[in-house]
Amino acid sequence: MILLDGKKIASEIRAELRDRIDALKAQGKRPPCLAVVIVGHNPASETYVANKIKACTEVGIEARKIAFEADITESALLAEVERLNADSTVDGFIVQLPLPDHISESAILSAIDYRKDVDGLTPENVGRTVQGLPSLVSATPKGIRELLSRYAIQTEGKHVVVIGRSNIVGKPMAMLMMQRPYLSLPGMSASSLGDATVTVCHSKTRDLAAICRTADIIIVAAGSPGLLTADMVKEGAAIIDVGINRIDDPSSLRGYKLVGDVDFEHVSKVAEYITPVPGGVGPMTIVSLLQNTLQAYNEHP
Numbered sequence: 165m166i167l168l169d170g171k172k173i174a175s176e177i178r179a180e181l182r183d184r185i186d187a188l189k190a191q192g193k194r195p196p197c198l199a200v201v202i203v204g205h206n207p208a209s210e211t212y213v214a215n216k217i218k219a220c221t222e223v224g225i226e227a228r229k230i231a232f233e234a235d236i237t238e239s240a241l242l243a244e245v246e247r248l249n250a251d252s253t254v255d256g257f258i259v260q261l262p263l264p265d266h267i268s269e270s271a272i273l274s275a276i277d278y279r280k281d282v283d284g285l286t287p288e289n290v291g292r293t294v295q296g297l298p299s300l301v302s303a304t305p306k307g308i309r310e311l312l313s314r315y316a317i318q319t320e321g322k323h324v325v326v327i328g329r330s331n332i333v334g335k336p337m338a339m340l341m342m343q344r345p346y347l348s349l350p351g352m353s354a355s356s357l358g359d360a361t362v363t364v365c366h367s368k369t370r371d372l373a374a375i376c377r378t379a380d381i382i383i384v385a386a387g388s389p390g391l392l393t394a395d396m397v398k399e400g401a402a403i404i405d406v407g408i409n410r411i412d413d414p415s416s417l418r419g420y421k422l423v424g425d426v427d428f429e430h431v432s433k434v435a436e437y438i439t440p441v442p443g444g445v446g447p448m449t450i451v452s453l454l455q456n457t458l459q460a461y462n463e464h465p
């Protein structure tokens with residue numbers, strides 16, 4: 165069994181990014197700039213935002229945090245999005261989700277200029293990804309593609325099962341895996357894997373286990389601890405665990421521990437490749453955001 169060490173690969177990519185950004189600065193150019201908009205005080209969102217800002221700073225990307233109280237109106241937030249769209253010193257920005265109930269997430273996301281949409285969530289970017297056009301790809305699927313690529317796990321002709329159909333993980337993941345690799349287009353990563361036969365599963369899927377047993381690669385993004393068990397996995401398969409779930413753990417100081425969607429202990433005995441949680445997909449997601457920021461900077465200086 166080979167552990168797909170996202171922490172190690174993300175650290176290698178951060179070093180590569182740091183070198184590229186140092187080279188830009190040595191040429192007298194300004195560094196790339198990412199703005200992060202956060203609304204309210206959701207503790208998980210505050211942690212994610214802090215981690216993103218720290219990761220930017222480590223590679224030399226300028227990070228700006230823009231915080232609003234939870235009672236900001238939708239129109240005021242839209243005005244901020246328009247301001248960031250027009251700010252030529254900002255290469256990319258994200259609006260941390262979830263937003264308070266009185267604000268429509270889709271209205272906010274749709275207002276972001278797709279060239280600055282480093283989360284890859286605008287309808288324009290999603291559509292461009294579907295059509296194989298240069299685009300900013302959603303961070304988690306992009307990170308998973310990069311992880312597979314760096315471990316030389318081929319996807320061509322393979323059966324990839326994606327469990328989960330969310331807009332941020334499942335759908336774009338399935339799209340990347342089924343796509344023809346459009347390597348010749350500018351802006352596409354050299355790691356454009358694809359050419360797989362893809363099955364997307366969700367909570368209404370019948371006999372998930374039987375479908376999974378036919379998979380060469382299983383990507384689980386369900387948010388359901390222990391969903392993928394060893395009897396659902398073909399010997400030699402590659403398993404990518406996107407899930408992040410808190411479960412009670414009285415023996416830990418925090419009182420909980422983080423686990424994925426995969427029964428790691430048993431599945432790791434059957435699989436050839438597997439990601440740990442934490443330390444697998446999570447670090448790759450953050451590093452993809454940094455890559456997208458540099459891509460936005462390079463394509464629209």
Ligand code: NDP
Pocket residue numbers: 304327328329330331332333334365366367368369372385386387388391406407408409445446447449
């Ligand atoms: P969503 O809740 O938006 O989507 C979950 C999907 O899984 C849905 O499509 C749902 O089906 C499906 N699903 C849930 N339970 C089952 C089941 N028992 N069998 C089959 N399908 C099921 O979640 P996200 O995509 O946003 O996130 C998924 C997980 O990944 C979460 O744990 C999240 O925390 C984690 N995550 C991790 C990231 C990282 O960087 N590592 C980044 C983003 C997310 P249906 O559509 O029918 O409801």
